Amino acid sequence: MKAGVIVFPGSNCDHDVYHVFRHVLGQEVEFLWHQEEDLASCDLVVLPGGFSYGDYLRSGALAALSPVMAAVQRHAERGGLVLGICNGFQILLEAGLLPGALVPNRSLRFECRDVWLRVERTDLPFTSGYKDRDVVRIPVAHMDGNFQASASTLDDLEDSNQVVFRYVDESGAVSSAANPNGSARNIAGLTNAEGNVLGMMPHPERCVEELLGNTDGLALFSGLIRETVGILQQEVAS
Amino acid sequence: MRARVTVYPRPEILDPQGKAIHQALGRIGIEGVEKVRAGKSFEIDLSHQDPEEATKVLERICQKLLANTVVEDYEVELLPGGAG
Numbered sequence A: 001m002k003a004g005v006i007v008f009p010g011s012n013c014d015h016d017v018y019h020v021f022r023h024v025l026g027q028e029v030e031f032l033w034h035q036e037e038d039l040a041s042c043d044l045v046v047l048p049g050g051f052s053y054g055d056y057l058r059s060g061a062l063a064a065l066s067p068v069m070a071a072v073q074r075h076a077e078r079g080g081l082v083l084g085i086c087n088g089f090q091i092l093l094e095a096g097l098l099p100g101a102l103v104p105n106r107s108l109r110f111e112c113r114d115v116w117l118r119v120e121r122t123d124l125p126f127t128s129g130y131k132d133r134d135v136v137r138i139p140v141a142h143m144d145g146n147f148q149a150s151a152s153t154l155d156d157l158e159d160s161n162q163v164v165f166r167y168v169d170e171s172g173a174v175s176s177a178a179n180p181n182g183s184a185r186n187i188a189g190l191t192n193a194e195g196n197v198l199g200m201m202p203h204p205e206r207c208v209e210e211l212l213g214n215t216d217g218l219a220l221f222s223g224l225i226r227e228t229v230g231i232l233q234q235e236v237a238s
Numbered sequence B: 001m002r003a004r005v006t007v008y009p010r011p012e013i014l015d016p017q018g019k020a021i022h023q024a025l026g027r028i029g030i031e032g033v034e035k036v037r038a039g040k041s042f043e044i045d046l047s048h049q050d051p052e053e054a055t056k057v058l059e060r061i062c063q064k065l066l067a068n069t070v071v072e073d074y075e076v077e078l079l080p081g082g083a084g
Helices: A014-024 A067-077 A087-094 A151-159 A218-237 B016-027 B051-066
Strands: A002-007 A028-033 A044-047 A081-085 A101-103 A111-119 A135-142 A146-148 A163-168 A187-191 A197-200 B002-009 B040-045 B072-079
Touching: A002 A014, A014 A028, A014 A218, A044 A067, A044 A087, A067 A081, A081 A087, A081 A218, A087 A101, A087 A197, A111 A187, A146 A187, A163 A197, B002 B051, B040 B051, B051 B072
Parallel strands: A002 A028, A002 A044, A044 A081, A081 A197
Antiparallel strands: A101 A146, A111 A135, A111 A163, A163 A187, A187 A197, B002 B040, B002 B072
C-alpha cells in the first residue's frame, strides 16, 4: 500500500498526514507536489489541510485548478481512494469531486476545538475501523467549514447515504449547539456516490497518538490501510 | 475591452461578512441601514473587441473560477471606454 500526500503552496497539515502513515502506521508514503501530473502509482491520495494559495478567491478554488488535480480526478474515476481533510475537503468540492460548498462559519470566527462526530456508515474503506454509530472526538480548525448545498442536493445526499460524519453532542445526538460552523444537517464529512472519495472538515490526523491525548482518529487511517491492502490483494488474485 | 464582474453570495446563503459590516455600522451610530451584502468585484481587460465574444469568455471565466455557483451569483458588465 502506498499513500500520496499532495502538497499545495500553503498546505500545512501535509507533514502530519505523512507522519501518521510513515511513523505511526509504518506505511509507504510520499509527498506529491501540486505541479505533478501523475500520482506516482499511489493507491490512496490525501489532500491535506492548510491554506492553499492563501485562501485567495475562495478556500480551495485555486488549488482545484492545479495540474495534480487532473490526475486526482482520473484516479477517482478509476475507483482510487481520495481523502480530503479540511482545506482538502474544500478543494474536492471546488474541483467538483463532491457536491456542495463550504462557506464561512456561522459564528464569524475561526473555530479551533474538539468536536464530537457520529460515524454514519462503516461500510466504506475510510470508516471500516469504526463501529456503526460510533461517537468520536476529533478536532476542527477552520474559518470556512459551513457546508451548504441546495435542498434537493441535501436530500439526495441523505437518500443515498453519502453523509459519513455528523456533528453531534457527546451522547451522539444531533443538535445546533453541537454544530461548530452552521453546516446544513450537521454534515461534517461526506462521500461520493461510489464511496471512494471522502471529504471531511475535522482533522483525524491530529489525534492518532496517546502522547497527544487522543487517538480517536487512528481507526480512520488503520481501517483505510487494512481495506486498501485487502483490495490490492484481491486485484492480484484475480 | 474592459469588463467588471461582481460576485455575491446567493440571497439564501448566510453572508457573515455582510452581517458583520452591518453590525459594525450600527455600532458607529449610522442608522437606516437595512442590509449589507459583501461580495467581490473584478476588473478584467480582454483583448477581444467583439462584445458578444467578450461576454462569452467572461461567462466562462465566471463559471470556471470567479464564482462558485453553488453558493454565489455573478454579474458581467462591459465597461465603456476600457483599454482596447
